[in-house]
Amino acid sequence: MASSNFNFINPFTFLNVQDSPGTYVGDFYTDNFEKGARAGNVILNLGPQHPSTHGVLRVLVELFGEYVLRSEPVLGYLHRMQEKMGEVKTPYQYLPNMGRVDYLNPIAWNWAFAGAVERLAGLEVPEKAEWLRVVSAELNRISSHLLWWGAFVMDLGGVTPILYAFEEREKINDILQIVTGSRLTYNYFRFGGVGQDADGRFVDLIKDFVPYMRERLKMYKALVTENIIFRRRLEGIGPMGEDICRRYGATGPIMRAAGVMCDTRRLYPYGIYDRFDYDIPTGPTDDCMGRYLVRLEEIKESLRILEQAVRDIPGGPHIVAKAPKPAYKLPAGESYFTVEGARGQVACHIISDGGKTPYRIKLRAPGFSNLSLFAEAAKGTLLADAIAILGSLDLVIPEVDR
Amino acid sequence: MSEKGDPKAREARIREALLGFGAERLTSPDPKKSGVALSAVMPGERMLEASEWLLKEGYTLLDLSTCEFQEGFLVSYHLDSFTEPFRLALRVLVKDKEKPVTPSIHPAFQGAEWHERESFDFFGVVFEGNPNLVPLLLPHDLPGPPPLRKDPKALASLDALGILGDGAAKEGGKGKEGGENGV
Numbered sequence: 001m002a003s004s005n006f007n008f009i010n011p012f013t014f015l016n017v018q019d020s021p022g023t024y025v026g027d028f029y030t031d032n033f034e035k036g037a038r039a040g041n042v043i044l045n046l047g048p049q050h051p052s053t054h055g056v057l058r059v060l061v062e063l064f065g066e067y068v069l070r071s072e073p074v075l076g077y078l079h080r081m082q083e084k085m086g087e088v089k090t091p092y093q094y095l096p097n098m099g100r101v102d103y104l105n106p107i108a109w110n111w112a113f114a115g116a117v118e119r120l121a122g123l124e125v126p127e128k129a130e131w132l133r134v135v136s137a138e139l140n141r142i143s144s145h146l147l148w149w150g151a152f153v154m155d156l157g158g159v160t161p162i163l164y165a166f167e168e169r170e171k172i173n174d175i176l177q178i179v180t181g182s183r184l185t186y187n188y189f190r191f192g193g194v195g196q197d198a199d200g201r202f203v204d205l206i207k208d209f210v211p212y213m214r215e216r217l218k219m220y221k222a223l224v225t226e227n228i229i230f231r232r233r234l235e236g237i238g239p240m241g242e243d244i245c246r247r248y249g250a251t252g253p254i255m256r257a258a259g260v261m262c263d264t265r266r267l268y269p270y271g272i273y274d275r276f277d278y279d280i281p282t283g284p285t286d287d288c289m290g291r292y293l294v295r296l297e298e299i300k301e302s303l304r305i306l307e308q309a310v311r312d313i314p315g316g317p318h319i320v321a322k323a324p325k326p327a328y329k330l331p332a333g334e335s336y337f338t339v340e341g342a343r344g345q346v347a348c349h350i351i352s353d354g355g356k357t358p359y360r361i362k363l364r365a366p367g368f369s370n371l372s373l374f375a376e377a378a379k380g381t382l383l384a385d386a387i388a389i390l391g392s393l394d395l396v397i398p399e400v401d402r
Numbered sequence: 403m404s405e406k407g408d409p410k411a412r413e414a415r416i417r418e419a420l421l422g423f424g425a426e427r428l429t430s431p432d433p434k435k436s437g438v439a440l441s442a443v444m445p446g447e448r449m450l451e452a453s454e455w456l457l458k459e460g461y462t463l464l465d466l467s468t469c470e471f472q473e474g475f476l477v478s479y480h481l482d483s484f485t486e487p488f489r490l491a492l493r494v495l496v497k498d499k500e501k502p503v504t505p506s507i508h509p510a511f512q513g514a515e516w517h518e519r520e521s522f523d524f525f526g527v528v529f530e531g532n533p534n535l536v537p538l539l540l541p542h543d544l545p546g547p548p549p550l551r552k553d554p555k556a557l558a559s560l561d562a563l564g565i566l567g568d569g570a571a572k573e574g575g576k577g578k579e580g581g582e583n584g585v
Contacts, residue, residue, distance in 0.1 A: 028542040032534075076539045083524070084549055119435050246462040248513035255484065262484030268437075334565045336437030336480060336491070338464075349437075349467045349480070351565065353558040360550075362467035364480075369465075372516045401539060 029074045033060045041069060048077045054151060055397035059374070059390070061383070068386050071375050079401040086361030091117055091191065092326040094361070099185035101363060102399035104147055107133075107140040108341035110189035112363075115270060116348040117191050120335035123324070127314040129193035130272040135206070135309050136176060136188060137271075137339075138302040142213070143172040144342035145295050148394045152292070153224055155391040156233050161224055168216055175205045191328070193319025203310050210307050217299065225296070234288040238377050238389035241286050248373035251366050252344025253298065254393065257283030257290035264340040276305045288392040295394070329356055343367050343394050367393075367400040412488065416440065416459075420492075423452040427566050438480070438491040443566055446494045446504040449479070450531075453510035456481055461490070463507070466517035468525050470552050472559045475502050475527050493566065496527055506531035524550040 030043065037043055042063045048056040056077035062070040082101055086094050091113075098113045099106040111133060118125060125133075146169045150162030173183040179196050180188040188195050224230055240250065242258045255262045263280045265273045281297035283290030332354035338347040344366025351360040370393045378386040417428055417440070425442040433439045444452055453463075464480040474497040481490045496502045506529040507514045518529040519538035526548040529535060536542065540549070560566060 029536075032536055072534075076537075076541070079539045081549065087550070116437075119437065122435070246457065246460065247511055249463045249465070249511065250513075251464075251484075260484055267484065267487050268489075332563055334431075334436055334563070336489070338437065345464065345482075347464065347480070349465075349478070351469055351563070353563055359558055359563075360467075360469040362465065362469075364465040364467075368516065369513050372513050376512070 029058075029060060029072075033062070033070075033072050036070065037062050038064075038069075048074075054395055057371075057395060057397050057400070061378075061386070063383065066382050066384075068378050068381055068383055071378050071386065073371055073374060075371075075401055077401065078398045080398075082363060082402045083361055086358055086363075088357060090327065090357055091330060092324070092328060094358075095189070095191075096185075096187040098189075099182075099187045100398065101365070101402060102341070102343075102346075102367075102396050103185055104396050105140055105144040105342040105346075105399075106184075106186040107137045107188065108339050108346045109363075110186065111137060111271075111339045112337055112341075112346045112348040114189040114191055115339060116335045116337035116350045117330065119337050120333055120350055120352060121191070121324070121331055123192045124320055125192060126317050126320055127272070128197070128316045129318050129320075131309065131314050132179065132194045132198060132318060133189065134271050134273060134276070135198075135306060136179065136186075136194075138305050138309075139172050139176055139206070140186070141342045142299050142302050143169050143176075145299050146172075148295065148342075149220070149224075152391040152394075153230070155387055156230060158224065158227075158230065161220070164216070164219070164223075168213060171205075171209055171212070175202060175209065178202045178205070190319055190323060192323040193317070195319075197318040203313065206306055206310050210303050210310075213299070213303055217296065220296065225292075231289065233384075233388055234292060234392070235285075237288045237385045238381065238392060239285075239287045240291075240373065240377055244373055244376060248376075249369035250344070250373055251369065252341070252394075253283075253291050253294045254344070254370055256281065257294045258286040259283060262345075264338045264345055268338060270337075270339060273305075276308050278302075278304050288388050291392045291394075327356075329354065330358055338364075341366055343396065343399070344370060363402055365399045365402055367395050367397075368402075371395055371400055409486070409488070412486065413440065416488075416490070419455055420444070420452065423448045423455070425452075425492075429566070433487075433489075436491075437489065439488045441491045441493070441566070443493045443495060446496065449492070449494055450505055450507050450510060452492065453479075453507040453514075456490075457510050459483065460485060463511040463513055463517070464489075466514065466521060468521040468527060468550075470525060470550070470557065471563075472557045473497065473561075474499060475525055476560065476565075477504060477521065477527065479507070495560075502527040503530055505529070508532055524548055526551065 044061050046059040048058040058074040060072045061068050098109040101109045146165040150165030153161040180186040245255045245258050259282050261280045278301045281294050283294045330352040334351050336349045338345050347364035349362040350358050353359040420442050424445045428442045460483045461481045464482050467478045469476050474495050477494045479492045496504050518532050521527050523537050523540045
C-alpha cells in the first residue's frame with residue numbers, strides 16, 4: 001500500500017483495482033463487482049447501514065463523479081430461509097412466519113399462505129371471515145403506504161412528514177390490535193377463517209378513521225406533494241415504463257404507474273373484493289412522482305372500500321366450524337395463490353405430497369422483483385436521484401430476502 | 403390483446419405456440435385450485451425462445467419455483483400478462499442430478515437473473531448464460547450441499563403427485579416421513 005499519511009481517511013484508495021491485482025480489500029461481492037470497474041472510478045457501498053436502504057440492503061455503486069455508472073444490490077443480510085422453515089414445519093406451525101416475512105404488510109402474506117392452503121384443501125371460508133380479511137387487508141395497505149410515505153420523504157430530506165405518518169399509523173395499529181392482538185407482525189388468519197371476530201369498537205374506530213384520513217391526505221398534499229423542492233426531486237426521475245416492468249417482473253404501484261392496470265384483486269378476484277366499488281389507480285407518469293401519486297391514490301381507494309365495508313357487515317361465524325386442527329395434513333397436489341399486497345403481487349406456491357409438512361413452499365415477494373430492476377433504472381443517474389429511485393420502489397428488506 | 407373478449411381463441415393460440423416450442427404434457431388444471439390456467443413441460447433448450455415469444459405477447463415472469471423430485475429438478479416458471487386472468491406455469495425438468503444445468507432465460511426476462519441465482523443458491527441448479535451466477539441470498543462460502551435439496555429417501559415422485567398430469571393426485575403420493583427431510 002502507498003505510504004501516504006492520509007490513506008486512513010480515504011478508504012477509496014484501497015479499492016482501486018489497478019493497485020491490487022489478484023487480491024482484494026472488502027469482500028466477495030466487492031471483488032466480484034470490481035472486475036468490471038474502470039480504473040479511477042470510485043466504488044462505494046451504500047448500506048447495509050445506510051439510512052435510505054431501510055433495513056439492511058447493500059447496494060454497490062460505481063461512481064464517476066456524482067454519476068452512477070453501474071450498481072448491484074447485494075442481498076441476504078436479512079435472509080432467514082423462510083422456505084426451508086416451511087418444509088420442516090406443519091402448515092399451522094408455519095403460519096405465524098407469514099407475519100414476519102414482510103412486517104409492514106403482514107396481512108397480505110397471511111392471506112397468500114392461508115389462501116394457498118385453502119385452495120389446495122378446498123376449504124370454505126365464511127362470509128364474515130372474508131369481510132374481516134378484506135377490512136384488515138385494506139387497513140394494513142394504508143398503514144404500509146403511510147410508513148413508505150414518511151420514510152420516502154425522509155430519504156429526500158424532509159424529516160417532519162414521517163412523524164405525521166406515524167400518527168395515522170398508530171390509529172390503524174389501534175384498530176388492527178382489536179382483532180389481531182398485535183401491532184406489527186399480525187398473525188390473524190387461520191385456515192378457513194380468521195383468529196378473532198370484530199366487536200362494535202372495531203367498526204366505530206374505522207368509521208371515525210375514514211373521514212379523518214381523508215382530511216389528512218389533503219394536508220399531505222399541501223405539505224409534501226405540492227412542495228416545489230420535493231417535486232423537482234421526483235419529476236422525470238427514474239422513468240420505468242411498461243417494457244422494463246415486464247422484463248423484470250415488477251408489479252404493484254410500479255407497474256400501475258407505468259399505466260398497466262394490474263391488480264390481483266381485479267384480475268383474479270379473491271375474498272369478497274368483487275362486492276366493492278373501487279378503482280385501480282394508474283399513474284399519470286412512470287417516474288418517481290407517478291409512483292408516489294399512485295400510492296396516495298391507493299390510500300383513497302382503500303378508504304372507499306372501508307367506507308362501503310362498514311355500511312354492510314355480514315353476520316355469521318368468523319371461522320368455519322370444521323376448521324383444520326393443528327396437526328392438519330395438506331392433501332397432495334399443487335397450489336399457486338396470489339394476493340395484491342401493498343408492494344405488488346404476493347404469491348405462495350405450495351407443493352404437497354400429502355405428508356405432515358408441505359413438500360415445498362415458494363414465496364414470491366414483490367419487492368424482490370421490484371428491486372431487481374434498480375440496477376438498470378439507476379444507470380447514468382446522479383447518486384441523489386438513485387436514492388430517490390430506491391425510495392420510490394418501497395422496499396421492505398425482510399420481504400426481499402425472506 | 404385483440405382477442406380480449408375471446409378466451410378460447412387466446413388459449414388456442416398460446417397452446418399452439420407452446421407446442422411449436424416443443425411443449426409436452428399441456429394441461430389446464432383447475433385454475434381455482436392450482437392458480438394456473440395452463441401448465442406445460444418445456445424442453446430446457448427451447449425455453450428462451452418461448453420466453454421471448456411470451457414477452458412479445460405481454461407476459462412477464464412472476465417467479466421461478468424450483469423443487470426436487472425423484473425424476474430431477476422441476477423448475478416452474480410462472481408467467482402472467484396482467485391483462486387477462488391467464489397465468490401460465492411452464493416447467494423444465496432438469497434430469498441430471500449430478501450436474502443440473504439448464505439454459506438461462508435472462509436475455510428475454512432480465513428479472514430472471516435473480517430468480518435463477520436464488521435457485522442456484524437453494525438447489526445448485528446452474529443456469530447457463532446467467533451473466534452473474536454468484537450467490538444471492540446465501541453466503542458465498544456456505545459449506546455443505548445446497549440447503550433445499552432433500553434426503554434421497556424423502557424424495558417424492560412427480561408422477562405420484564400428479565403435478566404434471568391432470569392436477570389430481572393419485573394415491574400413494576406419501577413418499578415422505580414428515581419433518582425428517584434432510585436438515
